[in-house]
Amino acid sequence: MSRGPLLLAFFLLAALLGPASAHAQTPMGADPEVAALRSSFEYGKYAEVLERAGQRIDRGDLPEEDLVELHKLAGLSAFNLNKTDDAERHLRAVLRLDPDFSLDPFVVPPPAVAYFEDLKNQMSGEREFLRQEQRLRLEREKAEQERREQERVALETQRRRAEELARQVTVRTVEKRNFLVNFVPFGAGQFQQGRNGMGIAFAATEGVLALTSIIAFFAYDSLFEERLINLDNVLDEDGRASIPIRYIPTDRARQADTWQLLKLASATGFYTVYTLGVVDAVYHHEDQVVTSTTVESRPEPKPSPSVSQAAPPRVRLYSTRGGLGAGFTLTF
Known part of the structure; x- marks a missing residue:
């Protein structure tokens, strides 16, 4: 066949x-x-x-x-x-x-x-060559697709960033500072400037020195004793007079010297630290400080299309054969 x-x-x-x-x-x-x-x-x-x-x-x-x-x-x-x-x-x-x-x-x-x-x-040899070309072409297409995807993602990221920046509002706050506050002790000038660390350091140091000076003052004052000294006074009827005196006994002299030295040293230290605090506050003083903050603005809600404002009532007059008529229109 x-x-x-x-x-x-x-x-x-x-x-x-x-x-x-x-x-x-x-x-x-x-x-x-x-x-x-x-x-x-x-x-x-x-x-x-x-x-x-x-x-x-x-x-x-x-x-x-x-x-x-x-x-x-x-x-x-x-x-x-x-x-x-x-x-x-x-x-x-x-x-x-x-x-x-x-x-x-x-x-x-x-x-x-x-x-x-x-x-x-x-065509075995030619087919093998074509397979290699096909693999290379697929790899190029895959690389091109990945590149386009990366570009798309980058553009999308830029678009979203631009939208976020468009929705952000920069608020600038102007803070005016009083120059006289710099001369207040206990770190008031530093606290006004927002330098809380330095303010706490000056406040703590000055507080300790002031408290030490006060304690030394009262401790030194407690060492005194009072007594009366009788003197001959020809002006009085009995010819005698009494004068009160304050004194520190000899056995308390060492304590008195110690408290006196501590009182003077703490007072000197207090005024020294106070002076340093004033100088530091004056050096960093600014009459006004502008701070900027970025907040996201919320778009105003759009009115719902389903809710429409009702028309106001209307009254109209019209003529009739027998005279005059009136009409009332109400929309709801």
Whole structure:
């Protein structure tokens, strides 16, 4: 039996039993003409498929999946018509587009599958080169996609940042400071300037020295004793007079010297630290301080479209045949 009738019978059987398998072999293309050519191929219209597929390929503007499908249909149609040159040209184009493409042996007859496999063996070197090019192309596309995604994320971040800045309001606060506060002891000038650390240091030091000086003062004063000294006084009737005196007993002299020294030293230290605090406060004094704070402004709520303001009531007058009429309109 010749190859032509055998192939024709096989394709007729495949057209009746395997249209679903043929559709599963290649995904449905976006071009409706590709689907029409696939249907014509299933019904054995090989000459028409070969001619129309070539014309559609020449017009271009096809996705890669549809282009592979058209070359496959044209190549198998040419093979069934014994047009070996056209079959080889189209099937080689299939392998150049997809180096790992394979025909479904349950849909395509064995002679066509064998012919296609022979072409694959002949193009093994070229196919390997095409695979490498395809891998490089996919890597470039992936890198380009990642770059575009990074640019998109960067632009989105900039847009959100711009929106946040647009919603932010800068509030400037002017604080006026009194110069006389710098001469108040216990770190008042430092506290006014917001230098709380220095203010606490001066306040604590001056407080300790002042308390020490006060304690030493009262301790020293407690060492005194009072007594009366009788003197001869010719002016009095009895010729005698008494004079009260305050004194520190000799046995308390050492204590008196100690408390006296402590009192003077603490007082001197207090005024020294006070002077340093005043100088420091005056040095850092500013008549006014401007502080800026950024707050986020909230957009004013838009009025709800479902709630509309009712129209005010209206009163109108109109003339009638018998006189004058009045109308009252109320909207709610």
